[in-house]
Amino acid sequence: MKPTSRPVKGLMAAVAAVALIASACGSDDDSSGESDSTVAATDDTTDGSTAPTDGASGGTLIAGQGAEPDRFDPHLTTAGVSFQVLENVYDTLVQPGDDLSMEPALATDWSVSDDGLVWTFNLREGVTFHNGRELTADDVVYSLERIKNPDTGSGAAFRLDNVESIVAVDPLTVEITVSQPTPNLPVLVGGYKGMAIVAQENVEDGTIDTAPIGTGPFTFETYTPGEGVTLAKNENYWQEGLPLLDGVEFRVIPDPTVLLTNLQTGEVDWVDSVPPADLEDLQSDGDFVVGTAPAGDYHYFALNENRAPFDDVRVRQAIATAIDREEITEAATFGAGVATQTAIPAGNFWSFDYSPYEAGDIEAAQALLDEAGVTDLEIEFLVSSDFPETVTQAQVIAAQLEPLGVDVVINDVDFATWLDLQGQGDFDAFMLSWIGNIDPDEFYYAQHRTDGTFNFQGYSNPEVDEILDAARVEADQDARKALYDQAAAIIVDDASYIYLYNPLSVDAWSNGVSGYTTRPDSAVRFLNTTVS
Numbered sequence: 001m002k003p004t005s006r007p008v009k010g011l012m013a014a015v016a017a018v019a020l021i022a023s024a025c026g027s028d029d030d031s032s033g034e035s036d037s038t039v040a041a042t043d044d045t046t047d048g049s050t051a052p053t054d055g056a057s058g059g060t061l062i063a064g065q066g067a068e069p070d071r072f073d074p075h076l077t078t079a080g081v082s083f084q085v086l087e088n089v090y091d092t093l094v095q096p097g098d099d100l101s102m103e104p105a106l107a108t109d110w111s112v113s114d115d116g117l118v119w120t121f122n123l124r125e126g127v128t129f130h131n132g133r134e135l136t137a138d139d140v141v142y143s144l145e146r147i148k149n150p151d152t153g154s155g156a157a158f159r160l161d162n163v164e165s166i167v168a169v170d171p172l173t174v175e176i177t178v179s180q181p182t183p184n185l186p187v188l189v190g191g192y193k194g195m196a197i198v199a200q201e202n203v204e205d206g207t208i209d210t211a212p213i214g215t216g217p218f219t220f221e222t223y224t225p226g227e228g229v230t231l232a233k234n235e236n237y238w239q240e241g242l243p244l245l246d247g248v249e250f251r252v253i254p255d256p257t258v259l260l261t262n263l264q265t266g267e268v269d270w271v272d273s274v275p276p277a278d279l280e281d282l283q284s285d286g287d288f289v290v291g292t293a294p295a296g297d298y299h300y301f302a303l304n305e306n307r308a309p310f311d312d313v314r315v316r317q318a319i320a321t322a323i324d325r326e327e328i329t330e331a332a333t334f335g336a337g338v339a340t341q342t343a344i345p346a347g348n349f350w351s352f353d354y355s356p357y358e359a360g361d362i363e364a365a366q367a368l369l370d371e372a373g374v375t376d377l378e379i380e381f382l383v384s385s386d387f388p389e390t391v392t393q394a395q396v397i398a399a400q401l402e403p404l405g406v407d408v409v410i411n412d413v414d415f416a417t418w419l420d421l422q423g424q425g426d427f428d429a430f431m432l433s434w435i436g437n438i439d440p441d442e443f444y445y446a447q448h449r450t451d452g453t454f455n456f457q458g459y460s461n462p463e464v465d466e467i468l469d470a471a472r473v474e475a476d477q478d479a480r481k482a483l484y485d486q487a488a489a490i491i492v493d494d495a496s497y498i499y500l501y502n503p504l505s506v507d508a509w510s511n512g513v514s515g516y517t518t519r520p521d522s523a524v525r526f527l528n529t530t531v532s
Contacts, residue, residue: 058244058530064253064268067386067415073209074196075154084524085229090196090214094186096521100438102186116181123172127238129199130219137168143197158446158453159188180473187439217243217527228252244530270509276334291518295505296437298343300497302457303429314372316495321357322365322404329501331396332389337501343443345502350440352488362403378407382427386415390431436521440484448496459496
């Protein structure tokens, strides 16, 4: 997961698949509950596909993106379209496997001490950066310390809050000491490419945002604003025989109709989203594949608690009471969504079944506004047509709030402007989604803890802070679940986020593409992909 502003890849096609996520996110990382436990590599092929024949060539894939990447420094970007590129350029210490449990990547194995305070990661030999320099433990130390350093301004810094020290024991061994037991540390250091291991020289010469150097399966070749990114095969990748593709060309196509048309006419081979209204037709077209996967995603909006009257919980509760999530979900997903009042999808071990708001209860909502002394309320919703579902959601909400006398103004901006306005706190309400979450900490901590990295709405509740802090270090899974249930209930009651629905990851590709899999964490991996 991941940051608030990482956009959703697409909408849902099969609601029943949500239940499958139980196996993907139903427990902590395999190593997190064991003392002196070791997780070791068993197979260098890490994305679920069959290992290829050495030297196989798979052509150049043309990938259509629905929005413009904002930047390419993995420690600073928060945009999903940027991570679609960076997923193929960088590696992390460990990474989510097909079932979202952590598996080896740059680290071949890892262990934790009896007291749960010292984690040891053993690095893979012979890994080189795209500039030819060999990866060492010093690069891991530099990268993680850079993320953790407040001066960097990384949105992933909160993931290392418990880390006291990161030490290179020798060139291939890294030791991470935490201040208190942190059972989900592997997820925190490897859950997404925002935790990528970078080359120090790439940062220091100022080129990481325009010419990133990683250790991943593809090298970053060119970027043309408004057009796209070109990647080339990393001939020295540490997974022998991979990648199969000669290269990937990412093309920016903001109009969703044009994006789909380009797929259908063969201008692109893969697209990162499909308009909901076109899902059924595309699924029935034998020339294309629509990929879906149950995901730890949710759509929501948040009211700015640093502005009156949204600092009054009764006003936020009134809005949460007046809307009809089923209607919003129907309009945005054409019946393929799952309306929700909480973050984590049903079927996930960490899900909490809690729905305190009656759908479209205008009378109850009016009573709350009357109690708060609020009349003639106007709300400006910050949305982006780069992600058209947000516009649809806002339009439906505007109609639903009209009987309450609430005037909704829809501020539709490009995504770069959206990110800037959100970061400045210049909004009444912002609307988007979180994608690719794995551990429950990723659903709540940075978004709802006081002064959390992505707490742009300005929410603060000391009781929630205390619960989230305790849950972070609780090693017993059931006890941890109980803590997150408590936090979720308060967050929903306080309407810190007003949750709307849970989607699936959805993308689509032509029949000429093989070896690509839609993933539950929304990661776009072209490692084993070929195109004809």
